[in-house]
Amino acid sequence: MSLNSVILKNFFKNLKNYTLYIFALVFSVALYFSFVLMSQDDGVAEELTSSELMSTGFIVGSVLLIVIIATFVMFANSIFLKRRNRELALFQLIGMTREKIFRMLIVENAVIYFGSLIIGIALGFLVYRMLLMVLLRLMQIDLSVGMTFSIEAVIQTALLFIFIFALLLAQNYIFLKKTSLIKMLKLEQSSEASYRGMGAVTVLFGTLGLVMIISGYWLSASMMNFTNALIFLMFGVLFLTIAGTYITFKFSVAFLLNMLRKSKNGHVNVNDVLSLTSIMFKMKSNAFLLTLISVVSAISMGLMSLSYISYYSVEDTIEASVPNDYTFYEEEDMEYYSDLLNENDIEHETVNIPTVSYDVEGDAIAIDAEAPGGFDTALALSMVSEEHVDGFEVEGDEIIITGVPYFLDSYIEFKLNETITLISDDYERDVELVSMGENAILSSFVTYGSPQAIVSNEVYEELEENHNYDEEMNQPREGFAIDITGEDSESIYQLMNEDNYSQFESKINQYNMQMQGTGLVMFIVGFVGFAFLLTSGCILYFKQIGESEDEKGSYNILRKLGFTENEILKGLTIKMVVTFGIPLLIGLLHTYFAVNAGGFLFGNEIWTPMLTVMGVYITLYSIFALISLMYYKKVVKRSI
Amino acid sequence: MILEAKGIKKSYGKRVNRTEVLKGIDLSIEQGEFVSIMGASGSGKTTLLNVLSSIDRVTSGHIFIEGQDITALKDKKLAEFRKNDLGFMFQEYNLLNTLTVKENILLPLSIRSMKKAEVEKQFKVVAEELEIYDLKGKYPSEISGGQQQRTSAARAYIHQPKIIFADEPTGALDSKAASNLLRKLQQLNDKSNSTIMMVTHDATAASYSGRVIFLKDGLIYSTLRKGDRSQEEYYKEIMNTQSVLGGVGVES
Numbered sequence: 001m002s003l004n005s006v007i008l009k010n011f012f013k014n015l016k017n018y019t020l021y022i023f024a025l026v027f028s029v030a031l032y033f034s035f036v037l038m039s040q041d042d043g044v045a046e047e048l049t050s051s052e053l054m055s056t057g058f059i060v061g062s063v064l065l066i067v068i069i070a071t072f073v074m075f076a077n078s079i080f081l082k083r084r085n086r087e088l089a090l091f092q093l094i095g096m097t098r099e100k101i102f103r104m105l106i107v108e109n110a111v112i113y114f115g116s117l118i119i120g121i122a123l124g125f126l127v128y129r130m131l132l133m134v135l136l137r138l139m140q141i142d143l144s145v146g147m148t149f150s151i152e153a154v155i156q157t158a159l160l161f162i163f164i165f166a167l168l169l170a171q172n173y174i175f176l177k178k179t180s181l182i183k184m185l186k187l188e189q190s191s192e193a194s195y196r197g198m199g200a201v202t203v204l205f206g207t208l209g210l211v212m213i214i215s216g217y218w219l220s221a222s223m224m225n226f227t228n229a230l231i232f233l234m235f236g237v238l239f240l241t242i243a244g245t246y247i248t249f250k251f252s253v254a255f256l257l258n259m260l261r262k263s264k265n266g267h268v269n270v271n272d273v274l275s276l277t278s279i280m281f282k283m284k285s286n287a288f289l290l291t292l293i294s295v296v297s298a299i300s301m302g303l304m305s306l307s308y309i310s311y312y313s314v315e316d317t318i319e320a321s322v323p324n325d326y327t328f329y330e331e332e333d334m335e336y337y338s339d340l341l342n343e344n345d346i347e348h349e350t351v352n353i354p355t356v357s358y359d360v361e362g363d364a365i366a367i368d369a370e371a372p373g374g375f376d377t378a379l380a381l382s383m384v385s386e387e388h389v390d391g392f393e394v395e396g397d398e399i400i401i402t403g404v405p406y407f408l409d410s411y412i413e414f415k416l417n418e419t420i421t422l423i424s425d426d427y428e429r430d431v432e433l434v435s436m437g438e439n440a441i442l443s444s445f446v447t448y449g450s451p452q453a454i455v456s457n458e459v460y461e462e463l464e465e466n467h468n469y470d471e472e473m474n475q476p477r478e479g480f481a482i483d484i485t486g487e488d489s490e491s492i493y494q495l496m497n498e499d500n501y502s503q504f505e506s507k508i509n510q511y512n513m514q515m516q517g518t519g520l521v522m523f524i525v526g527f528v529g530f531a532f533l534l535t536s537g538c539i540l541y542f543k544q545i546g547e548s549e550d551e552k553g554s555y556n557i558l559r560k561l562g563f564t565e566n567e568i569l570k571g572l573t574i575k576m577v578v579t580f581g582i583p584l585l586i587g588l589l590h591t592y593f594a595v596n597a598g599g600f601l602f603g604n605e606i607w608t609p610m611l612t613v614m615g616v617y618i619t620l621y622s623i624f625a626l627i628s629l630m631y632y633k634k635v636v637k638r639s640i
Numbered sequence: 641m642i643l644e645a646k647g648i649k650k651s652y653g654k655r656v657n658r659t660e661v662l663k664g665i666d667l668s669i670e671q672g673e674f675v676s677i678m679g680a681s682g683s684g685k686t687t688l689l690n691v692l693s694s695i696d697r698v699t700s701g702h703i704f705i706e707g708q709d710i711t712a713l714k715d716k717k718l719a720e721f722r723k724n725d726l727g728f729m730f731q732e733y734n735l736l737n738t739l740t741v742k743e744n745i746l747l748p749l750s751i752r753s754m755k756k757a758e759v760e761k762q763f764k765v766v767a768e769e770l771e772i773y774d775l776k777g778k779y780p781s782e783i784s785g786g787q788q789q790r791t792s793a794a795r796a797y798i799h800q801p802k803i804i805f806a807d808e809p810t811g812a813l814d815s816k817a818a819s820n821l822l823r824k825l826q827q828l829n830d831k832s833n834s835t836i837m838m839v840t841h842d843a844t845a846a847s848y849s850g851r852v853i854f855l856k857d858g859l860i861y862s863t864l865r866k867g868d869r870s871q872e873e874y875y876k877e878i879m880n881t882q883s884v885l886g887g888v889g890v891e892s
């Protein structure tokens with residue numbers, strides 16, 4: 001038998017080992033290719049109001065994807081190399097030169113790699129269609145999904161993967177160069193749990209890691225108290241949590257496990273053997289990986305939550321801040337468009353609301369002076385008479401406040417049944433706050449962003465009379481608007497827009513623009529985040545496969561000694577809970593604090609989006625843990 | 641009688657390439673005996689040990705340990721039985737890489753509700769006897785092959801099993817380390833009156849035991865007892881029998 005036929009035979013025997021690697025490749029190619037196809041889809045680009053946003057978004061997304069994929073493929077390759085270690089060492093033992101082995105690896109890799117590339121592209125094309133439909137749905141665009149197969153996208157994908165192939169070759173070359181024969185033969189046996197010298201340093205670092213994370217969390221929660229150094233603080237929080245996570249994995253976890261193990265003083269049971277000691281055995285190489293996974297999953301979960309929050313809040317935000325279907329700057333404009341609508345037989349109502357602005361203070365308004373925004377001027381309210389609005393009931397000296405922008409929520413608290421003093425220079429008027437409304441009744445360019453307040457007609461007249469008319473502020477003002485009877489529609493907007501008489505604000509247009517913008521951002525963040533989630537789950541899974549192979553001998557001994565399959569699996573379940581649970585838990589905690597600190601800037605609805613994203617993560621991680629456990633089960637079953 | 645086997649047959653494989661490895665073996669072992677099994681490579685020694693120790697199932701025949709027929713037991717009961725009443729030293733992969741020497745040795749005790757102090761005491765006695773007490777914090781990859789085998793001997797002894805099964809415990813050792821280990825085994829056997837059944841290729845190793853059973857082609861070929869002879873004489877007779885069998889001992 002010639003050497004070549006040995007290699008060939010060996011290759012086919014190893015095909016099972018390759019499945020994992022092939023899967024990783026096909027998956028990555030499909031992911032990237034579908035993403036590129038989508039970014040080049042003309043249909044979507046035409047439909048979008050801002051295709052520039054789209055291309056920027058896709059470029060940022062694809063750069064992130066490339067980084068994720070390259071890391072993933074190289075990681076899979078390294079696991080794969082380690083698994084074939086013994087075999088490669090044997091080839092060297094029987095006298096093959098390294099160069100020859102390297103050449104053999106090139107040929108093998110090339111066959112697998114480019115095979116996977118083709119399958120991946122085909123698969124990516126199918127996935128692309130599906131994803132495109134999701135994207136269009138998210139952006140609320142009605143467009144039938146066509147099939148554009150772009151050669152350019154194929155070339156782009158192929159180029160990227162040829163580049164990654166070069167990286168892999170370099171990786172293989174370095175691996176072969178670096179490891180000596182003896183190391184190759186003994187690789188999996190050596191323990192990394194060299195923490196026997198549990199010096200004061202380990203204890204110190206162990207505590208430090210946890211302290212860093214906790215102080216990072218604390219800072220993020222109270223960040224808003226130090227507005228002047230916000231950017232600085234943000235980097236501080238990032239540094240503390242990321243470095244803290246690494247130190248936690250490197251020292252704290254090892255430290256805690258070691259304490260636990262020490263306290264057992266050798267009296268370990270089978271659960272400890274399969275979880276505790278097995279995790280510690282590979283702790284050193286795990287620390288970096290687990291940090292990477294926790295931090296990046298926290299970042300992607302955080303970004304997904306934030307983008308989902310802004311997407312989810314679009315309707316509420318617009319509903320709360322834009323009271324009417326169309327808003328105009330001048331009365332004349334409103335009348336012009338009203339006539340236009342009449343000509344086209346579109347039923348509508350004109351809305352005309354006069355308002356005056358008053359500064360307010362009093363027991364009912366508690367402003368958190370420490371809070372951000374530097375709120376040193378008094379809060380102003382846009383006063384509106386009850387007779388001009390529907391749905392609000394006020395009598396006598398009562399007042400209702402509504403349309404409070406959500407960013408004010410975080411530092412102003414309104415207390416019901418307390419007094420509010422309305423002030424305009426020397427004139428003061430006391431009223432009582434009876435309830436809070438939800439939505440705005442005046443457009444923000446009329447109110448300059450202040451909340452609105454409804455008072456009875458008598459009070460309003462009094463206020464108007466005593467107002468200090470200020471030229472600069474253009475008081476009193478009036479809101480001019482049109483409400484379409486029934487549903488407003490895109491076609492009505494088009495009709496008015498094409499007329500081009502003057503500028504106006506359209507609620508439906510604002511809504512569409514924001515839906516498209518936030519929908520696109522959410523899709524890209526979601527896509528990249530999901531890609532990351534899947535790859536990190538795969539990496540953890542691959543790692544488990546590798547470890548199960550290494551530990552096969554252990555299961556064999558344990559079973560011969562009389563430990564049953566179930567007892568062994570129980571220990572392995574604990575191991576799975578820990579290996580998947582700890583990064584997940586830290587990722588979740590990081591996300592929670594990040595979203596809590598910055599979420600309100602993106603929208604008012606924080607919990608539902610954040611919990612949804614977290615739920616998806618938890619589910620997928622559980623699935624990966626379960627698949628790993630099933631793999632273990634198979635290995636244990638076969639081990640005797 | 642602690643162990644009795646009647647008509648043990650064992651075959652591997654399905655119909656077409658079915659090979660009968662054990663073709664009907666009868667044997668009985670008394671409490672406190674130290675028995676060796678010898679035979680050419682591939683003659684079925686490991687297979688016999690595996691079926692006697694319930695790791696593998698017989699194709700037909702019965703095995704009684706203290707009068708109980710273990711061939712009739714369910715897998716779970718068998719595992720329970722191995723855990724409680726048997727001790728093992730294997731031909732290869734003896735220790736768990738992830739555990740220290742001490743943890744490896746104490747493993748069989750983990751299922752018992754014994755006081756920690758008592759466990760410590762027992763560990764100390766056994767480990768000192770086998771001269772590995774000072775290595776207790778090391779990992780298997782950090783100690784020598786002989787030390788590894790002594791560690792697995794300690795593990796086989798720690799829970800004072802009814803029978804210890806050892807598959808070529810000296811296979812990977814040089815003659816000095818081998819006789820060192822065997823002397824230890826012999827001492828433990830004398831002192832605690834434990835029963836040992838050992839597979840070996842090596843006539844010297846076998847000469848430490850009280851009885852040698854020779855296997856050939858899946859059957860018992862002959863049996864030698866030490867009796868009152870010196871170890872030297874006994875060794876010579878073992879060598880003789882082995883050369884009649886085909887000189888395998890020298891070859892492998």
Ligand SMILES: Nc1ncnc2c1ncn2[C@@H]1O[C@H](COP(=O)(O)OP(=O)(O)OP(=O)(O)O)[C@@H](O)[C@H]1O
Pocket residue numbers: 652653661679680681682683684685686687688
């Ligand atoms: N799982 C198996 N499936 C099929 N055949 C087997 C199996 N295990 C052992 N055999 C065969 O049974 C025969 C006896 O094997 P066994 O391992 O008992 O030999 P042994 O006497 O222990 O040899 P050695 O001294 O080399 O360890 C051999 O021919 C072997 O090929």
Ligand SMILES: [Mg+2]
Pocket residue numbers: 685686687731807
């Ligand atoms: Mg054998």
